[in-house]
Amino acid sequence: MSKERGINLEILKVVNLKKYYSNVKAVDGISFTVERGTVFSLLGPNGAGKTTTVEILEGLRKKDEGEIYYFGERKESLDSETKRKIGVCLQKSAFFENLTVWETLKLFRGLYRKGLKLPEVVELFRLERIERKRVKTLSGGQLQRLAVAVAFVNDPEIVFLDEPTTGLDPQARRQIWDVVEHFKSRGKTIFLTTHYMEEAEKLSDHVCIIDHGKIISEGSPSSLINSSGLKTVVEFDSDQVVNVNYLEKKDSHYIVETDNPEELIKDLLRKWDVSNIVIRKPNLEDVFLKLTGRDLRE
Ligand SMILES: Nc1ncnc2c1ncn2[C@@H]1O[C@H](COP(=O)(O)OP(=O)(O)OP(=O)(O)O)[C@@H](O)[C@H]1O
Ligand SMILES: [Mg+2]
Structure with a gap:
């Protein structure tokens, strides 16, 4: 494999990342690599440090220590060019209450020069029946589907989905799985957190399990199962x-x-x-x- 190709495969690399909040070691020296065209899942119990990690990688929180490499280049903070290439679905998202679903998608799409066409997003996420609804009238699950859809409007290289299927019914959850698999089939990368192990097992190429801010195990789902001793x-x-x-x-x-x-x-x-x-x-x-x-x- 050529060096250039090697770098290209590595879409994101994290070395010894740390974030402490007074007496809480939220992220305590974690390192991992995310390869292009894969689903990478960060799993862990409540408070393990998943959202802290994801939000540092999204440029929304400051790290205390550690190195972050995007597309082979070290980044101290996230520049606008890198931001254009990433998609973000936060664990807790807030939108303008009085905008409709369509207007919300348009607003976020307008932030980027390149991306998906809005009808394509509506179709991909099956938002046809709610596209005219105002955000304040959406159910929890409908709002969550909008939040996931927003993460894809710029057709990012890597999309961060922090518990994207929490609160969704089984049909909506499967539909998000389809979108993830379709996105991956286009050579794109997904960084996922979830508490649904069935979902992680089905979708992930690589899983990192963290607890108390540290990685306690990592590998493909099948290798983790095989090496678990169970x-x-x-x-x-x-x-x-x-x-x-x-x-x-x-x-x-x-x-x-x-x-x-x-x-x-x-x-x-x-x-x-x-x-x-x-x-x-x-x-x-x-x-x-x-x-x-x-x-x-x-
Ligand atoms: N802004 C903050 N100030 C102080 N402590 C924080 C802050 N953000 C997170 N923490 C603490 O850091 C730890 C990790 O939190 P984080 O939200 O990253 O966990 P998580 O793995 O995403 O959990 P969950 O599964 O519940 O979403 C927790 O102990 C949390 O209380
Ligand atoms: Mg979280």
Whole structure:
């Protein structure tokens, strides 16, 4: 591979990035590389440092330390040329309440010389039925779809989507997945954060799991699953307090990892009243739970 091509593949590189807020180490020395034409996901529990990282990369917050390279060039702050090449969907977005969806898209499109045509954006994000609605009358999910659409109006090289599908119904979520995959098929890059592990597993080429501002694991979803040491996962329901080392327990539903599912199930059936037993392969959510533990964050 030529040097030029090598640089070109690397759309974004971060070295030892740090951001501290008084006594909180929000981002505590993280390094990673994002390759062109891939979906890169930053995963982590609440307060892990995802939004802080994303907003530093978007030029919206100042880093304390570390190096950021866009398109092979080191950037101390984000210049307007780089800004034109990135798209941004914030975790919390605010738009003008009295503008319609169409007017909002037009406003953001007007900030850039190049980009998608507005009818194309409306079609891509299936906004036809709400394009005349005012922002203040949109439902939470409709507003979220608008926020994601806005991130694409300049047809960016890399788009940052911070929890783009939170609050969306299953249909709208799948539609965002389609847009992400379509965007990627055009050689574009997506930087994603999400709490939906199924979504991350389906879409991502590369995943970084962070906790307390540090990267605790990274790789492709399948490599993370393979190297997790998780062999088999057993799920079951029980109204009793089952004395088992579980990955997760939600109400009466237990998720347990085991090397020997037969033995585990025999044991469960002997000792407890359990039902709806399912044996399955481990997935990214199991890996995430194993790595980040069961404690709720502040
Ligand atoms: N402006 C700020 N001032 C002080 N502390 C902050 C500020 N912004 C973020 N933090 C703290 O930094 C840590 C990381 O926050 P961040 O928003 O990056 O987490 P996150 O991974 O995006 O979480 P979530 O999944 O809840 O969105 C948290 O402990 C948060 O309270
Ligand atoms: Mg966040």
